[in-house]
Structures are given as C-alpha cells and as structure tokens.
Amino acid sequence: xxxxFPDAAPLAGLLxxxxxxxxxxxxxxxxxxxxxVSGIAARAFGISGDGMPRSGAWAFVVGLPLGALLVAWxxxxxxxxxxxxxxxxxxxxxxxxxxxxxxxxTSGHGVCGVSRLSQRSIVATATFMAAGIATVAIMNALxxxxxx
Amino acid sequence: xTRSWLVALLSGSLFGAGLALGGMVDPARVRGFLDIFxxxxxxxAFVMGxxxxxxxxxxxxxxxxxxPLIGTTFALPDRTDLTPRLIGGAALFGTGWxxxxxxxxxxxxxxxxxxxxxxxxxxxxxxxxxxxxxxDPSHKALQE
Numbered sequence: 692x693x694x695x696f697p698d699a700a701p702l703a704g705l706l707x708x709x710x711x712x713x714x715x716x717x718x719x720x721x722x723x724x725x726x727x728v729s730g731i732a733a734r735a736f737g738i739s740g741d742g743m744p745r746s747g748a749w750a751f752v753v754g755l756p757l758g759a760l761l762v763a764w765x766x767x768x769x770x771x772x773x774x775x776x777x778x779x780x781x782x783x784x785x786x787x788x789x790x791x792x793x794x795x796x797t798s799g800h801g802v803c804g805v806s807r808l809s810q811r812s813i814v815a816t817a818t819f820m821a822a823g824i825a826t827v828a829i830m831n832a833l834x835x836x837x838x839x
Numbered sequence: 840x841t842r843s844w845l846v847a848l849l850s851g852s853l854f855g856a857g858l859a860l861g862g863m864v865d866p867a868r869v870r871g872f873l874d875i876f877x878x879x880x881x882x883x884a885f886v887m888g889x890x891x892x893x894x895x896x897x898x899x900x901x902x903x904x905x906x907p908l909i910g911t912t913f914a915l916p917d918r919t920d921l922t923p924r925l926i927g928g929a930a931l932f933g934t935g936w937x938x939x940x941x942x943x944x945x946x947x948x949x950x951x952x953x954x955x956x957x958x959x960x961x962x963x964x965x966x967x968x969x970x971x972x973x974x975d976p977s978h979k980a981l982q983e
Contacts, residue, residue, distance in 0.1 A: 696881055698871070700862055704882040707861020708889020714853035715890065716897035721846040723907030724914055726854065728944040729968075738968045744916075747847035752853020752947055758949035759850070762859035771865035771949065773956040774939040783946070783960040785935025785968020790943060791975075793928020794916075797942045798854070800929070801887065804916075806894035814921055815929040820873075822933025827873040830938070837939065838867050 704747070715803050727799020729790035739791075754822070774837040818832065843909050855948040861886035864949045866940025873937055 693699040718726035724743050733739035735748035742748065746792055763769045774782065790796045800819075804812020821831065830837070853887050862868040862882050871880030907913055936942050941949065949957035 696879070698878075699880055699882045701882060701885045704861045704885030705889040707857040707859070707863070707906045708886035708891075709893055710853050710857030710859075710860060711886065711894025712890040712897070714850045714857060714893050716900075717853065718850040719901055719913075720895050720904065721850070721908045722843050723910050723912060726850055727914065728854075728942075728947070732868075732943055732947070732965070733968050736965055736968075738965065738972050743847065744843060746844040750848035750853050751842040751851035751854075754848045754853075755855035755858070755944060756950040757848075757962075758852035758855025758857070759864055760855075760951040761860040762856045763872060763951065766860075769859055769952050771866060771952050772867045773941075773949070773953050774866060776956070776959055777845050777852060779939050779941075779956055780937030780959045780963045781939060782935040783923075783963025784967040784968040784970070785931050785938070786942060786946075786960075787935075787964035787969075788971045789928045789932030789935060789967075790964075790983065791928070791929070791968050791971040793925050793930075793932055796942050796944070797936075802890045802894055809916070810919055811921060811925055813926055818926050818929035819936060821932030822930045823873040823937035824875055826934050826937025827870055831874065831877055834853065 703765075711802060712806075715798070719803070725799050726751070726815075727795050727803060727825045729786075729796040730794075733791065753825075772838045775839060778837045798820055845910055854944060856884075856949045858945050859952075862947045863869075863942075864952050866945075869940035869942075869945070870937070873940075891960070 693701050707709055715726040718724055731748045731751050734742040735752045800812040800815040805816055858864050860885055868880055872883035946957055946960045946964060
C-alpha cells in the first residue's frame with residue numbers, strides 16, 4: 692500500500708483518524724467540550740472534580756470499548772499484541788500520573804489541542820512523542836522485548 | 840443537559856471505532872510508529888493527520904457558534920503558559936506510552952480486545968491518576 696512500508700495501513704489509519712476527528716468534533720460542537728480521554732476518565736472515576744457531568748464522562752468511557760467492539764465484529768476481529776503484566780503496570784502508572792500532571796494525553800493535546808494550534812498542546816505533543824520514541828529506542832538497544 | 844450523555848456516548852463510540860480501525864488498539868503498531876530508528880510503521884501519522892484535519896475544521900465552525908448544540912456554554916481550556924509541569928507530565932506520559940504502546944483511549948478500547956491485559960493497564964493508570972491527586976495539594980475537591 693505504502694511504498695517502502697509493507698506493514699503500514701495508511702487507508703485504515705486515515706479512516707480511523709477521520710472517525711476520531713468526528714468523535715472529537717461531536718464532543719466540541721455538540722457538548723462544548725474537549726474530547727480528552729485522560730481528563731474524562733479521571734472525571735468518570737471521581738479522581739477529578741473538573742469537567743463534564745459524571746454521567747457524560749461515564750457514557751464517553753463506556754463508548755470507547757463499545758466502538759472498538761463494533762469494529763471487531765464488522766471486520767472479523769482485531770489483531771493486537773500486548774505487553775506482559777509487569778510492563779503494563781509500569782506503563783499504566785506512568786501514563787496515569789503523567790497525563791494528570793501534563794493536563795492531557797494523545798487525544799486532548801495531540802488531536803484537539805494541536806488542531807486548535809494551542810501552544811501548550813503542541814509542546815506537550817512534541818514532548819510525549821519524543822519521550823515515546825526515546826523509550827522505544829532505549830528498550831530496543833537494551834534488547835527488551837515487551838510484546839508477546 | 841439531559842441529552843449531553845447521549846452525545847458523549849456517541850462521541851466515545853465513534854472514538855473507540857476510530858482507534859480500532861486505525862490500529863491504535865494494537866500496541867505493536869503504536870510502538871512500531873515510535874520506533875523511528877528501527878522498523879518504522881508510519882500508520883499512526885495517518886491516524887493523527889486524519890483526526891487533526893477534521894478537528895481543524897471543527898474549530899473553524901466552533902468559532903462561529905455562540906453556544907454548543909446542547910448546553911449553553913463552551914467549556915474549553917484557555918491556558919497559554921508553558922510550564923515545567925506540562926513538559927514533565929508529558930515526558931512521563933510519553934515514557935509510559937513507549938513502554939507498553941498504550942495511551943488512555945486505546946487502553947479502554949482494548950478492554951474488548953484483550954480484556955485481562957487492558958484491565959491491568961487501565962487499573963494501573965487510574966491508580967497513577969489517584970496517586971497524583973493525593974500528592975497534588977492544588978487539586979480541586981470533587982464536587983457532587
């Protein structure tokens with residue numbers, strides 16, 4: 692599909708991205724809010740007092756696996772390989788703490804903020820991308836295979 | 840506000856479908872995207888690109904609206920200051936993202952793909968959020 696990258700799925704990626712954009716647009720124009728998953732999750736689970744009504748936060752969080760399930764059903768299953776439990780716990784802790792300190796994740800900063808040309812979000816996105824790239828590079832250099 | 844949860848459910852479902860379709864619920868694909876010095880997989884650039892283009896249009900529309908379709912006001916971030924917290928937090932998040940190839944949205948979406956492992960990630964993430972809340976003196980009390 693993409694010359695030089697036999698494993699890439701550019702069309703599915705673009706289509707998925709458009710759906711994510713529509714989801715965030717619906718949240719913005721429909722409910723007047725940012726579709727930032729880390730903030731909404733913190734709100735749903737009572738960790739943050741800010742943001743949308745808790746019923747809405749819950750509905751959004753429940754929708755995430757629901758939408759993935761619909762795609763899994765219609766496409767005949769989704770291939771995915773996950774890290775082991777220990778790296779998952781370490782990663783989860785870092786993601787949880789980091790997104791709260793940094794006020795957002797890939798959706799709030801990366802999609803909603805970057806498209807708004809928010810300086811804060813552009814800096815945050817550049818930072819977490821660089822950190823992710825460095826982490827994978829270092830783990831590869833050390834020969835740490837986490838995915839099974 | 841009674842219908843706002845319906846908007847949220849629809850938005851969350853569309854979001855989850857997009858994550859699944861775009862390959863973001865597969866940590867191998869996410870880590871492949873971050874592996875720019877190795878066997879790089881550019882797929883997620885297309886995901887980000889598609890999402891950002893649609894949202895850029897949505898922001899243009901938002902600028903012409905006095906209020907959202909449901910509810911009376913837009914509740915949007917208005918901060919512009921670059922702080923050590925913003926950068927430090929993003930660096931911690933990016934490190935976690937790189938370790939397991941999961942960020943918050945795909946963590947929840949993956950609950951139907953690989954339930955046990957996604958649940959462990961999500962619980963650790965919520966624990967991390969709680970740890971931050973307990974350590975952060977500036978947090979606002981939960982308003983119910």
